[in-house]
Amino acid sequence: MATPRPDFSQDSEVHMDTWKHTLLLSFQSLGVIYGHLSIGPLYVFYTVAQHGVVSEENLYGLMSFIFWTMTLIPLIKYVLVVLRADDNGEGGTFALYSLLCRHAKVGLLPNNKGDDHELLAYEMGSFYKSSLGSKAKRAIENNKSSHYLMLLMALLGSCMIIGNGVLVPAISVLSASINLEKSLASISFKYMSVSISCPILVGLFVLQHYGTHKIGFLFAPVMVVWLLFISGVGVYNIFHWNTDIIRALSPEYMYKFIKSKDIKSWRSLGGILLCIAGSEAMFADLGHFSKRSIKIAFGLLVYPSLIFCYMGQTAFISKNWNPTREAYVTHLGASVPGKLHHFYAWLSLLASVVGSQATITATFSIINQCQAFGCFPKVKVVRTSDKIHGQVYIPDINWILMVLCLILTIATKNVAPIGNATGLAIITSMLITTCFMSLIISLYWNRPRLSAFFLIFFGSIEVTYFLACVLNFHWSECLLFVPIQITLLIMLSWHYGTMKKHEFDLHNKVSIEWLTNLGPSLGVARVPGMGFIYTDVTSGIPAFFSHFVTNLPAFHQVLIFASFKSVPVPYVPPSMRYIIGRLGPKDYRVYRCIVRCGYLDRIRDIDDTEDEIICGIGEFISMDNGNSETLSSPEDKLIVTGSLKQEGNGCITQDATDSTTCSPNSVDIEYPTINSEQLQIGQPTGRTKKVRFVLPPESPQMTSSVREELQELVDAREHGMTYILGHSHISSHKGSNFLKRFTIKVYSFLVKNSQEHTVVLNIPNAAYVEVGMTYSI
Known part of the structure; x- marks a missing residue:
């Protein structure tokens, strides 16, 4: 009698369902998480041009910075390292702070102190399983000042993400509106870009109550078309204008750029930082999707598309740079072939709307976490999914963000100052994530040497960009940080x-x-x-x-x-x-x-x-x-x-x-x-x-x-x-x-x-x- 063969059909069906679900989440993530990161080409070189592009070699140096920054920060830091430090499937600044509170006694919230902490940890098993003791851990636990510093950093990092919920929709929609204004130059009128931006912003925030699931299906096709379009245009520009741009991927050009001690060149790095704006959303929005889906979407589509786009745009600028026309040449629309320009204008406008979604969704997630930790007033939180608990919508915050975005757009009417403020907010939140992540690697993963390397390597990169953003900062732009300052005041007052x-x-x-x-x-x-x-x-x-x-x-x-x-x-x-x-x-x-x-x-x-x-x-x-x-x-x-x-x-x-x-x-x-x-x-x-x-x-x-x-x-x-x-x-x-x-x-x-x-x-x-x-x- 023949031995029956094992039936793996059921296991394979489960496996296929898992992959189908992962690919579906990857598709949705394109319309939620990667929108902000994907519309960087709309304003990166435009912001850099405010400080001048002196020579072709200098331009190659900027492209080298873009390539290696995109590779080191989003790909290596976030996708390969930070996503591993999720808090049972949740991400963001407070998720990292939560891990530190559980694995080292650094919490200053009422439930993390004294008898309350011991009682709430009663029979929680692995949830409160502490890592092995170490000198560094004991030193941090015994140093009360470090506890206050960590809480302040957690609140500040959260405020920066919330502040981006105001800044990013404004800069994204305004940038695309400027492109559309140029495309419709024959019927343009004064402040046409502002007139286009305001109704679009209102429509964006009105859609939020449908939830991440429906918005993801609505926005993802736009993002797929946008990424394929800009990568195709980028490849065309590389071969049409300057194939030598491939040499700019060498870190040698970064070294030459750093060697030149021109303060104006250093200030241009503040604009380069915007190419990774939206990277923190991969971690902050983790609760809305899954780690595997986020990694697949970034590695297979987002990362290669953006690299080709930036290379093509650099190739175009290198052969068409003219100081008298810098504002036009550095716009992404200038590098688009004439026959496709009208299509690009409308597509970029749709993409800018999608690009704002990542920060709005991250704002809802962060405020929900802060509220549960006793660091934010009680607001109504609507769960928009029965299957994925992290998908939330907060009506009151949504309308406040909308009003602030409209005020900011009408008051500034210019991309450059909003870009400077956005860059400073982004790099601040990234620095805080780096500090928390190094502590988790040391105290939770018990890898002190890896922790020191992570802090020194990524910290030095981000400090460089932070200094460039500070050089670009003008006192007149302090008003753009008012929402961040008010949010920090609310959090500190509520916690106190x-x-x-x-x-x-x-x-x-x-x-x-x-x-x-x-x-x-x-x-x-x-x-x-x-x-x-x-x-x-x-x-x-x-x-x-x-x-x-x-x-x-x-x-x-x-x-x-x-x-x-x-x-x-x-x-x-x-x-x-x-x-x-x-x-x-x-x-x-x-x-x-x-x-x-x-x-x-x-x-x-x-x-x-x-x-x-x-x-x-x-x-x-x-x-x-x-x-x-x-x-x-x-x-x-x-x-x-x-x-x-x-x-x-x-x-x-x-x-x-x-x-x-x-x-x-x-x-x-x-x-x-x-x-x-x-x-x-x-x-x-x-x-x-x-x-x-x-x-x-x-x-x-x-x-x-x-x-x-x-x-x-x-x-x-x-x-x-x-x-x-x-x-x-x-x-x-x-x-x-x-x-x-x-x-x-x-x-x-x-x-x-x-x-x-x-x-x-x-x-x-x-x-x-x-x-x-x-x-x-």
Whole structure:
């Protein structure tokens, strides 16, 4: 009997599906990530010409710089090295900072310090697995100044990317509009380029709500045609004008350029930097795609197309350079053959629109990460994909970017100053990425020698470009950095206020003994129902709840202190999401639940979260079976539970629409009518729940005390839920210095005008109690 051959058809089908998905993402990435990088030829040589192209040899030197800069920074640094330092599939400045916070104790955010850090890392396994100890790691951990410096660098790098979300759409669309204006010279009028740019910018930002997936399919074909067109024109120009331009790829011409100590020539490097503008989007937008798709798109199409384009443009300029016509000759459109010029004009306009998409998408990703880390005010975040969680859209930020872009375009009307500001913002963010990456190579990958080489090699290149950008900078261009400065002020103020508020909460919290000592003898009553107290502290009783009980001496039959805490990982596995514990003696029915959220996790509906917390507490009670005779359970006794389950040892959930006859232990799914006296502490009325809870069948493994505690939990939910949150009014101490008073005022303004806390979005007014507290910082 013949031995049957193994069937690999299923594996091959999965493999093919994987590659199909990767190629599809590569195609979409062309319309999202590589748009900015691909439209560099529109303004690189035009910006360089502002400082003059002295000779053909000097021009060869500039081309050599373009080739080696494109090879070293986007190809080697980002594609081969930086993309490997993703944070579980997420990229950007804060993703690198997140890795440092986990693998070296450098975090200054509330959740990364002291007991909070240890508690949130509880049973997280590999997520918090630290690298091997080293002298450098211990030195950084013990140096508090380095912690502040790293946070400032993370915020500054994020602000530069956000600032590019304003600068890049303006320079991209304005550059293409100038080309179109030249093509339509017969009907041109004053400021025609601005008149063309403004409606296009409005249309670009209006499209953002469709999300990365749809925009990628819409923009990618434009980018493919654009790259093939400019590479074809480049090859034509090389053979038609100057085939010797191939010699410019030799680093010898860079050496000759550096050897000439002409300050004007050095300033032209600031324009050359724009050829790699958009490289940081490959890492910042990583959460929208995958590493493999990004590498394929860059290596097979983007990189070769741009090299051919720049070489062809250099060949054309080398034979047509004329100081009296430099503004025309250095435009990419001048090198396009006459028959194709009108087609080029419209195609470049479409490409410029696509080119702005990378920075806008990166801005949304960075702000979403900063918000989760407590460094940006609460804004509405819309998830535009169910499959790729990193694809987000932020409406408020989108419209602010649009207004700022329009103001910038109308106010400047010139590409050169915007190009100088864009170059300085880009190289600053790249330098910060280089510094963070060198720390990760040393502290996380345990490769200190490679870390030193990476920092020295890429750092020296980027410092050279940084100095060139500084030489180009004029004080009149400071206004272009106003959005960046305002964003940095907002981030620093929000972080400072958040930290001080957290310190105030920790200092003013009260012990569980204070709550358990309250009783009928002191005029404090326990009322039927369940109270959810949302707090930022993970131990003790928050100050606002003690303030609440002091002024209204009553609290519920069952209390649950719930804390939503962001941890420095993109996503928390559902099985590790909830940390459940008990506060005080068992008879008091007071529990604590810490909900761990990654900085890209969705904020779920309050009903789902509430049901999952109750299931988790039921599981905790059933697991606490062995300690039924103990009078009190220490607060450090915790368990970790996951998402809502249909079966469990504690409480069983059933759909509220289930027609099955309810058991004696099941829950009535509607709250009973309550009187006005109960309403004063926030008891809701007539709210229908999605699920009901049923106790598991009686078994010898479950003691009567455990079943009694579970029954009280079920009964409390049956009587109704009340959600109690603190509302802070921030003020500064009398005698505080001006800087502190100003920062606190900015923070207070942001608190009043930002979105409400996410956990209250779906809570009915009748079930919501807000306790005001004045925080003097």
